[in-house]
Amino acid sequence: MARLEGKVAVVTGAAQGIGEVYAKALAKEDAKVVVSDIADPSRVAEEINADGGSAIAIEADITSDDSLAALVEKTEADFGPIEILVNNAALFAELMITPIMEMSNEEWDRVMRVNARGSFQCIKAAVPSMLKNGRGKIINISSGTFYYGGPGFANYVSSKGAILGLTRSAARELGDKNIHVNCIIPGFTESEGVQNHPQLDIARAPTLQSRILKRDMMPEDLIGTLLFFASEDSDFLTGQSINVDGGKYCQ
Numbered sequence: 001m002a003r004l005e006g007k008v009a010v011v012t013g014a015a016q017g018i019g020e021v022y023a024k025a026l027a028k029e030d031a032k033v034v035v036s037d038i039a040d041p042s043r044v045a046e047e048i049n050a051d052g053g054s055a056i057a058i059e060a061d062i063t064s065d066d067s068l069a070a071l072v073e074k075t076e077a078d079f080g081p082i083e084i085l086v087n088n089a090a091l092f093a094e095l096m097i098t099p100i101m102e103m104s105n106e107e108w109d110r111v112m113r114v115n116a117r118g119s120f121q122c123i124k125a126a127v128p129s130m131l132k133n134g135r136g137k138i139i140n141i142s143s144g145t146f147y148y149g150g151p152g153f154a155n156y157v158s159s160k161g162a163i164l165g166l167t168r169s170a171a172r173e174l175g176d177k178n179i180h181v182n183c184i185i186p187g188f189t190e191s192e193g194v195q196n197h198p199q200l201d202i203a204r205a206p207t208l209q210s211r212i213l214k215r216d217m218m219p220e221d222l223i224g225t226l227l228f229f230a231s232e233d234s235d236f237l238t239g240q241s242i243n244v245d246g247g248k249y250c251q
Contacts, residue, residue: 003030003227003230003232003233004026005029005031006030006032007084008031008034008079008083008084009082009083009084009086009230010033010036010126011026011035011036012060012085012086012089012122013037014036014086014088015037015039016039017093020044021219021220021222022088022222022226023044023048024044024051024053025223025227026230027051028053029231032055032079033048033055034071034075035056036059036089038059038060038062040057041059042057045057054079056075056079058074058075062114062121063117063118064121068122068124068125069125072129075129081133082126082129083135084136084138085136085139087123087138087139087140087141087163089122090118090159091110091114092143095111097152097153098155099151099152103155108154108155111159112155112158112162115159115160115163116159116166119140123170123181127177127179130179131177131179134178135179136174136177136178136179137180137182137229137234138174139182139184140163140183141183141186142161142163142167144187144245145160163183164183164185164241167182167183167240172239180234180235180238182238183241184222184226184229184241184242184244185241186244186245187211187217187243187244187248211247211248212246212247212248212250213246215246225244
């Protein structure tokens with residue numbers, strides 16, 4: 001039996017890139033997957049269904065409570081209550097290196113709104129649905145840039161630090177409801193957005209050199225940790241964050 005057979009999983013930011021990889025990996029384990037994004041996510045859902053999986057596509061804005069309420073309503077109507085939430089949606093690939101003294105308040109707020117507040121809003125939207133099953137797995141996504149600092153990306157780094165705090169606080173609040181909250185901390189990953197970014201080549205060689213495992217990190221390297229957090233294998237684990245970075249931050 002597949003590890004996630006019949007479980008309902010929502011993946012935000014899943015129209016492409018790492019989110020697409022997450023959605024397809026959950027479907028391979030027989031989860032019913034809601035492929036969600038502010039952009040049209042229908043291609044990914046269609047590919048999952050064509051491959052024998054079960055998926056629906058829902059366009060949603062994670063910074064809109066109304067949009068998230070509609071997502072939950074559609075999910076429950078088609079698949080049933082949510083059991084797994086992957087808070088993947090975030091701004092990064094479109095951000096340019098901007099020193100703090102040149103960064104506008106508006107750009108700071110835009111990134112914090114999507115990356116930090118968006119995950120908070122998704123949790124609020126999904127928890128009532130999870131309570132209908134008496135269980136849930138929330139998987140947040142931070143970033144290894146939090147440990148390094150990431151010059152020129154203070155807004156992004158700060159937003160991903162907030163995710164670590166959100167993970168710990170939500171885990172304590174939701175534990176008595178049998179809802180587990182954990183976090184993946186990816187290293188520098190060769191996603192579509194990273195490969196097409198005009199300024200990130202300078203980070204590639206130093207990152208590779210700093211790793212224990214001397215190779216590029218691919219989106220598929222995150223699948224094992226994702227499935228561990230989503231499945232019964234992590235049923236006595238909550239409030240935890242796992243670095244998946246080839247040993248760059250060995251702690």
